[in-house]
Amino acid sequence: MQTPVTAAGGLPRQAVGRRPVPFFTQARSFEQLWPLIERHAVEVLDDGKFSHGRQVERLEAALAEYTGARHVIGVNSGTDALVLLLRAAGLRPGDEVVVPAFSFVASASSVVLAGGRPVFADIDPVSYALDPAALAERLTGRTRFVMPVHLFSRLADLTAIGALAERHGLTVLEDSAEAIGMRQGGRHAGLFGAGGVLSFFPTKTLGAIGDAGAVLTDDPELAATVAALRHHGRFGRTIGNFPAINTSTALPGCNSKMDDLQAAVLLAKLTRLDADIARRAELAAGYDERLAGQPGVLRRPQVGGIEGQVFYVYLIEVERRDDLAAHLAGHGVETEVYYPSPLHLQPCFAELGHRVGDFPVAEAACTRTLALPLYPDLTEAEVDAVCALIRDFYAGGPA
Template sequence: MPETCRASAPRSPAAEPGPVPFFSQEATFAEVWPTVRAHCRDVINGGRYARGSKVAELEEALRAWTGARHVVGVNSGTDALVLLLRAGGLRPGEEVIVPAFGPAATASAVRLARGRPRFADIEPAGHGLDPESADAAVTPRTRLLMPAHLGCQMADMAGIAAVARRHGLRMVEDGARAIGMRWNGVHAGLLGLGGALSFFPTNTLGAIGDAGAVLTEDPRVAETVADLRLQGRAGRTLDHVPGLSDLGVPIRVDSRMDDLQAAVLLAKLARLEADIARRAELAAGYTERLSGVPGIRRLPGPVPRDGHGSPVHHAYLVEVEDRDALIRSLTAAGVGSEVFCPVPLHLDPRFAGLGHRRGEFPNAEAASATALALPLYPDLADDDVERVCDAVRHFYTGRRAA
């Protein structure tokens, strides 16, 4: 989800219906707090607060949950991408193909790893990296493909893998929001060299601050990421990392996961399957109520593909007309919302030096102009979904539901 979290104050269950915040986990924490407290007591009593026993415990739990051979906890989803790119052999100045729609962290991670983002368009439905556009974007300097799994399903991994094979490229996955998503039973992040997870609070599995992890089947990738997060371990150097001596700047410092964040994640991981199921119920409720509403151009839903597994709704992303006016109307009605990607990344001023022009990636530009995330999280009540949909209908039709 977005890089910042703007959650309204939580509502009291006994109060009259109040605002519907974009995100809240008050009820979740009321349920998991005894477990969180026990884990935190272990951390405090153990006296080790970063990359300690709780991080190791979480890594093992994530290995079991995802089926990954290796999991390495780090301090954020962005650092997970940066370290994964370095472990994937990216050298300074080499290109990584990334989608032109999505959070800026996907492309920023390439720059932080001293690579060069090479943008490609997205598919109009599903918002995943478009294999044909990615194929056309390949140049002699391209080293890696990095699809990002947005919406409620993985990108077209069969098509993207075919591009990688055709051009002899390696593939890593930005699975920041993809925990629980699978392709032919294989968890997101395990179809190439590895994948990155983000545990930002609004994500499907969220901490109470920043945290992330790298998933991989490759022991060399796992070992390199583990080395990089600590700037090398005792008795080891970083000479085995390709291109690292060419960076010209100190390597990133302290990419370790905080044990208190690991404690929270361990408690919430125990209810992740139930949370994913609840998100699916809420998404179905939105789709039922918003289908046919004028002004809504596209509702989220899985795109039929060979190999696609069950969707995971980390967000409910609609494409709408008059988005800014709708946001103002929702805000006045006490309904939170978020703009997922207000500017397509190839037109973002942060990447102006890459020389892109408007019109190059029309699907990304259209999504950036119309996509809006509505509240979707396990604490949301069915009545809240009705209130959100009522506010949307009222904006477009001028009449409230009976």
């Protein structure tokens, strides 16, 4: 899942009285990691294998150790990871997959690309994830899969969703693209159902310097199928860590292999992932303290007390969202809107026949939510500056 469009354009050359605060940068941390990245990159050059090579296999093994997954299959993006997971899990043409109406478009377009039919359901107003009660209302005789999305800083209600899926004989697949490091009961996101995915888009908690992704699963057959699909459906050779199954191209696959240079960067960044997650939590706590009781801020994310919480994004709900975003941009602070329009109202899903008002919680979130800068390179002074500008805006203070 990639980052959505910028809410308020690029940064001005000079912020008024303050340093610009980008929505995301990894310049400082990248500089610190450069010696290790360079070493891994030189290994790629020495190997002469730039795709689907030794660095990818090393990353798959390291991610398996970190997440506890029995199988990790590196691919070229989080979106392709979703498509391949759906296909490998047995999605047939016309099968219905229930997905939340509030998410990045890939959560639903992947279903279409895999040959299925997305069915939207409303979200929980606190977690922004698929509401189990809304899910129950959207099940039909054609529903075969449910795909919750873990957004921003917490897991979906996997206990309730899993129980509902079991009662109706549904397969749970997780869009856990944002959820690296999130766990519940010791189990990592993506491993509560048949499988899940990770995205390594640059802004993610573990980000590459381009597109990359992975499929997580404990099912060896599903893993082998994904591994073949990413490489043109070729089962007739050893594919990564997966043994050959036969000698022919048994499936119509695609070219979704991960680049080794991306794997080289991710291997280096994985060494500081837990420290980065801790730093994100500190910054989120800083925002929470400064914005507590702030007029105009309708909702802040819960900080602490949530099992497995990882802050990929610090998302607030605010009054006059677009005006606030413009105010911050005018003072050099970039923000993001997650997400500008709910999925059921996107033109690409018009044939499903939805109208405004069908999923009111998702629609309301699209008008009020704003993501503030949050990444390990952010400083406490920059958090102070962002919050001061929010206070000024709602107080009608100086421009």
